[in-house]
Amino acid sequence: MTGARPPLPEVRPAALEVVRTTLPLLTPFATATGTEVVREVLLVRARDEEGHEGWGECGALSQPGYTGEWVHGADAVLRRFLLPAASEGRPAGVAGHPMAAAAVEAALLDLRLAVAATDLPSWLGAVRDRVPAGVAVGVGPSVDALLAEVADHVAAGYRRMKLKVRPGWDVEPVRAVRAAWPDLPVGIDANGSYRAGDDALTALDGLGLVEIEQPLPADDLLGSAGLARRLATPVCLDESVTSVATLESALALGALDHLNLKPARVGGLASALAVLDRARDAGVPVWVGGMLATGVGKAVDVALAALPGVTLPGDLPASRRWFARDLTEPWELLPDGTLPVRPRGPVTLP
16 A cells, blocks of 8 residues: 555635636647647636635646547536535536546645645655656657757656657657667657557567557557567556556456556546555556646646655656746756655746
């Protein structure tokens, strides 16, 4: 288990609200349905009558390409269902929408932590004061452009590269990065864009990768199990694992070697802790992934990454990877390629 945590005071928020803002992205972010040049930030703020505040961030993107959730849909379900239920202390009765639910959970937990005068890493029982940082690199306009971007990240000190791949952009760019940095830990992320028989997966298997993340569609656990048996490269699941139950199915089939754990994807921190416990019991190496988060969401991800059972570098980059100005004190990459595990600090809206 991830450890017993001290009880927190029960707090009924005097106000729960949705807060929307936008932040320009320093680098465009490619998704399955388009390219984002701004981050549409969707936050939940909880306040009590004494002036304590709690914040939670919804990980949904502007378009429903990563999962079926997207910012505007999450906004609607928060306002109409989740926040009224949370205000009244009752279940919402809403199926799905884990990222929206995670934002409510995070805001309420953050409020309780504020009332208790403690912070998330301390309450969770973080065992590290810094976590190794990796960075994800999207599909580029050319191999030369990709090599230049990777070189910048290596110079900045990142400990692992995750290269986005898809059919038509896979073996050649990955081989070029591997040739340029033969000792750099490199993984690839396909976001479910291949089928089990694609020749590219076999060719990628010989390039000394630390893992192939989500090679097949999220619902193809049988195909992932076949790949895990056939490939020497570890298969990492992301979108396929949304709960302890889906992790159990993946474990029973032998469909994963590694797990990318995102609190937003599994419905919040409580679910993420349960998934982490089960993965650790099964001996599955875990890393924590990010969702283009501001400092509000990153605080949760970094605190989770500091727990026992998280044994691989995640793609939790510094604030400046995406934002010239974060909503919180910026998360800075330390000289040893890590991020500090610390309290989040105040939230300042543009």
